[in-house]
Amino acid sequence: MNIIKVAATTALIACTSVAFAAKPTSITFASEGKSADGQDYATYIVKCSNGQEQTLTAWDSRKRWCVGEQSEDNCDRKQINAAKAACK
DSSP states (O other): OHHHHHHHHHHHHHHHHHHTSOOEEEEEEEEEEEOTTSOEEEEEEEEETTSOEEEEEEETTTTEEEESTTOOSSEESSHHHHHHHHHO
16 A cells, blocks of 8 residues: 555656746747857857746757757757757
């Protein structure tokens, strides 16, 4: 009986943590710029459901979205996927 209770409690906690994970609530344009090597980029601010604000940088005419200001790390081809990664 205790094993069933422990398993049910563990499953409930796992589902709850997924349900309350921070998610992007808005993405707003902030600025445009040029990197040191002459590449154009655009900066966006992502507001997350936990109250945080994160920065996204769009490269290659908004075809590559990266988490961080002027960052080329942790990138995705889709804006929403990069925004979700920024809010984690």
